[in-house]
Amino acid sequence: MSKFCVIGSGISGATIANLLSKKHSVILFDKARGPGGRASFKRIKGKTGFDHGTQYISPKTKEFKRFTNNLIKKKVLKVWGGKHIFLNSKKKEDKKHIKIIGRSGNNDISKYLLKKINCNYQCELKKIYFKNKLWHLLFNDGKLRSFQGIILTCPFPQLKKLSKKFIKNSFLDKSIKMDANITTMIAIKKNNNSNSSYFFEDPVLGWAGNENSKKRFKSKHDLWTLQSTFLWANKKINQNKKNKKENSDIMIDKFFQLSNIKKTKINYFLNHGWKYSSNSKPFRIKSYWDSKKKLGVCADWFVGPRLESGWISANDLFKKISK
Numbered sequence: 001m002s003k004f005c006v007i008g009s010g011i012s013g014a015t016i017a018n019l020l021s022k023k024h025s026v027i028l029f030d031k032a033r034g035p036g037g038r039a040s041f042k043r044i045k046g047k048t049g050f051d052h053g054t055q056y057i058s059p060k061t062k063e064f065k066r067f068t069n070n071l072i073k074k075k076v077l078k079v080w081g082g083k084h085i086f087l088n089s090k091k092k093e094d095k096k097h098i099k100i101i102g103r104s105g106n107n108d109i110s111k112y113l114l115k116k117i118n119c120n121y122q123c124e125l126k127k128i129y130f131k132n133k134l135w136h137l138l139f140n141d142g143k144l145r146s147f148q149g150i151i152l153t154c155p156f157p158q159l160k161k162l163s164k165k166f167i168k169n170s171f172l173d174k175s176i177k178m179d180a181n182i183t184t185m186i187a188i189k190k191n192n193n194s195n196s197s198y199f200f201e202d203p204v205l206g207w208a209g210n211e212n213s214k215k216r217f218k219s220k221h222d223l224w225t226l227q228s229t230f231l232w233a234n235k236k237i238n239q240n241k242k243n244k245k246e247n248s249d250i251m252i253d254k255f256f257q258l259s260n261i262k263k264t265k266i267n268y269f270l271n272h273g274w275k276y277s278s279n280s281k282p283f284r285i286k287s288y289w290d291s292k293k294k295l296g297v298c299a300d301w302f303v304g305p306r307l308e309s310g311w312i313s314a315n316d317l318f319k320k321i322s323k
């Protein structure tokens, strides 16, 4: 029997699974098809695809800088070069802002950390039970699996639903609002625009990233990932499944208008709605650990809205478990 079961293969789950695996047996489950969570890579063909969640990492703490620098040396990550166009007068541009990306996709960190971990995808955790000092986990395949310890890394609303019977801590009573995001991925006819990204000042469109500029693949098309503002997505997300085309059309029109790129035929489009994109209001604790029940929780939303927040939370949990 595995000592620890980790739910989630995003940065939080991958980091804690990697740290725990140095001393314990670990098994990981994720409901998605592959690793990365909100930093996943939408593969279209071969190496061609879109970073449709996390766009880039810009490390803030010295510990995370050390971690990412090490992964740059190991050729897991690289700096995203080229021209990044800042068009937002409401925010101050940080000229030293560094943009780090995965060599083949932004889920490369999760892939690297999970190399030696037993990972199981398309397995959704439905319910948890605690009996005779063991955790019994019911998955979507109807199987009940038992473990000595569990670590949950789901977005806050999902975590609350799964674990409210077992966690008696005030952090679970808080009502946090995770912002939504609508992402539109497009392939258009090649043109002379070679900018790597745009940061807009617009009520609908927040950002556009040029996938070709990451130099991971060669394509006869230009691939762009367009991300909405939180404000617009919060209003649209509940109906996005029904209104995919309409919402993406609005974003695409904005993209051509704001970037000054000549409007061309859209050869390919895909819409992905993120209901729980990020939480900008951190908690007072960075992770949760119940040493009696061996139940742990780590996730970005404890700490902040970035991928680095998940990494910090997982390291904090590991320290608590190791005490």
Ligand SMILES: Cc1cc2nc3c(=O)[nH]c(=O)nc-3n(C[C@H](O)[C@H](O)[C@H](O)COP(=O)(O)OP(=O)(O)OC[C@H]3O[C@@H](n4cnc5c(N)ncnc54)[C@H](O)[C@@H]3O)c2cc1C
Residues within 6 Å of the ligand: 007, 008, 009, 010, 011, 012, 013, 029, 030, 031, 032, 036, 037, 038, 039, 052, 053, 054, 055, 056, 057, 058, 123, 124, 125, 126, 153, 154, 155, 158, 181, 183, 227, 274, 276, 277, 278, 298, 299, 300, 301, 305, 306, 307, 308, 309, 310
């Ligand atoms: C559109 C968007 C853009 C972003 N841009 C940036 C950016 O540019 N830079 C940056 O630093 N951060 C960015 N972020 C935030 C960043 O992606 C997150 O902070 C980070 O990925 C969170 O990692 P996590 O491991 O805590 O959670 P997640 O990545 O969400 O991982 C949780 C995992 O748990 C799995 N899961 C959930 N419930 C279950 C269940 N019941 N059973 C099984 N598996 C389950 C999910 O499938 C998922 O893989 C962005 C996020 C979004 C959505």
